[in-house]
Amino acid sequence: MAQTQGAYYVPHGSHWPIFGSLGMLGTLGGAALWMDDFQIGKLVMAVGIALMIVMFIGWFHSVITESVAGKYNKQVDVSFRLGMIWFIFSEVMFFGAFFGALFYTRMLSIPWLGGMGHGGPTNEFLWPAFTAAWPSNGPDAIGGDFTVMSPWGIPLLNTLLLLSSGITLTIAHHALRVGHRARLLTFLGLTVVLGAIFLGFQVYEYYEAYHHYNLTLGSGIYGSTFFMLTGFHGAHVTLGAIMLCVIWARSAAGHFSRNDHFGFEAVAWYWHFVDVVWLGLFVFVYVL
């Protein structure tokens, strides 16, 4: 089992990583097969996802067991913190690629297609009828006419929901720090509920976009950036909400003490990160 090496803690070997690699191969290989119209892909992907889920449950189970047994020291705690911080940084950069695509197309490629700067000949010879504007689905109007979401309806509501969820989460954290378990569980639960309502509205918004606004993933560059940014954000909210549920269960089981609750903090950091990404989305995708 886990051992200490003198002053240090070094965990014992684990079969979960290789399990996870197989799951990842199944998930992505299955997805690739499915995309190329092999029906077996669905099955392969389902098996892969199942393996991944089992891996995460098993891996976190052993980490939590070791943590609750008090095997981790301060140094392990700092390593976990650094790991989570840099993981979130990598996520920021991932969203950065899609925000970069949004800014590049809005500020450069659309104006160039409309004849700005050295884009003159492109506009004159290929698409003389095109004038630069945003939102746009490009000179060929790919996907046909569409209407964009008003930022002041559901998106504003969603902004308020996520911001409130950040507040409820902070209240829960304070409750944890003063040892007020009932308040901790209430406000943590409230955070999950707010996240779930957010996701519900997001699904409703997608439904509206597809069925009443003709705004789809295929609506040129606007549809591409809109759905990829909000879609990846939604996926992260989903993941964050699942993590919050786990943390709720762990809080209920009394895993956290006033001064030692890194699991809680990591999930809180992640949730705030998802909040901040949403603010960027609200400003640059919906409002501007």
Next chain:
Amino acid sequence: MAAVNPAIHQDTHDIHDHKPHGFLHRWLFTTNHKDIGTLYLVFSLAMFFVGGAFAMVIRAELFQPGMQLVQPEFFNEMTSMHGLVMIFGAIMPAFVGLANWMLPMMIGAPDMALPRMNNWSFWILPFAFLMLFSTMFMPGGGPQGGWTMYPPLALQGGMNVAFSIFSIHMMGISSIMGAINIIATILNMRAPGMDLLRMPVFVWSWLITAFLLIAVLPVLAGAVTMLLTDKYFGTSFFNAAGGGDPVMYQHIFWFFGHPEVYIMILPAFGIVSEVIPTFSRKPLFGYQAMVYALACIAFLSFIVWAHHMFTVGMPLGGNLFFMYGTMLIAIPTGVKIFNWVTTMWGGSLTFETPMLFACAFVILFSIGGFSGVSLALVPADFQYHDTFFVVAHFHYVLVTGAAFAIMAAVYYWLPKWSGHMYSEKWGKVHFWSSAISVNLLFFPQHFLGLAGMPRRIADYNVAFAEFNMISSIGGFWFGLTQIIFVGVIVHCVFFSRVRATGQVWEGSHGLEWTLPSPAPYHSFSEPPVITAGMLAHGDVSR
């Protein structure tokens, strides 16, 4: 920031676990930094030969003008796969392997900070490459649009597109986890007294490299995800008709790609900064300048990406910005080159195999640096772009740069890993044979490029025949020479009877040399006491 005080003792002291028994248990489930380092290094060596075999196909086809051996599609597959395998399969895992082996030993730690994640970072890689290689047996073959996968060409591939993109996602996940682990290890696991500005330069180079990895690999993941959705889900990121721009892919890709080339060279700088002081029997000259130069190069790497795309039709201001930015990189790189030379100046030099590789690195990497400065000039680049001059340039920095540094590192630390000395004679044969053949292989490609021979073309004008033949001969020679490398390693690990001392080299300093050879399974069970004289760069604490 002072090192974390690990004076916290655990009472849950179970068995002193040594090497686990059973082959599968040891290699599949391991959390040990040395085992994982070995896995990385062996994997990288295997990929070096696979990628090398692809290169041999390329050089065989280019031996003469005309189409002799392979179909053009297969040739394109070879160039694409050679690039992907060498970058993601050979160079990067080799450096991560070296980091795994050496970082805990160099900073006085028992292991990496997150040992289980360390296992996963490695064990994703074989599956990622399984997926990548599987594309070669699919209808339509493997990726043929080059390792950079520019749309729209790359999107015209068949089944390989989704599989190769997902394999790149897996490699990216693996590298990000590896990098997170390395940062956490360096920031959190240093022994007391190992202040940041006392760390060996190899550790510094990896701290900065890991930051670059975490910053740019997610961007690559984003770029290839957009490729995937453009092909399969009807998005228009790289489709001008829908308001996107194929050139945007190149911007996003090279925002990853340029830091990526420093990811493949900064650890090499670190290795050479360890090897040269040892065999010069002098502390490293200008330690702090070396560290700041590394940081400076890393910073500049984020603002020079578009020098890969001077010919795509960027606005003039863009071309100028990226030209001047790129030329700035020559300054910190020059600082490093001069500091290595100054370290050797006046030292009592001996030329064991690691030192030979390190000296060759300094000279040949500089040649690659010079051609890099030529390529940085926008007007000159208009001529050089997409010619063999570019191929010559990046092979000088990646083969005689990164790969030579990896070889220097293997010879330098192999006695520490295995507990035995390698054969100095065969090491030297390997070095001289490599050094001569690699120049025969790549130097003529400068002339080919200047004369206008394009890269990634299976057939060429007869005017280019002689230099191509010379280059191919150098290529086969270099490829065959690497079998000696394997021979020396296998001999050293399994058959050598010459036992290595703890210090191994007369002039070596640093924590890793205070451990016995082979190093114990868990490097440092107690934090070591660090004295200034132990460090390769001498006392820099003023």
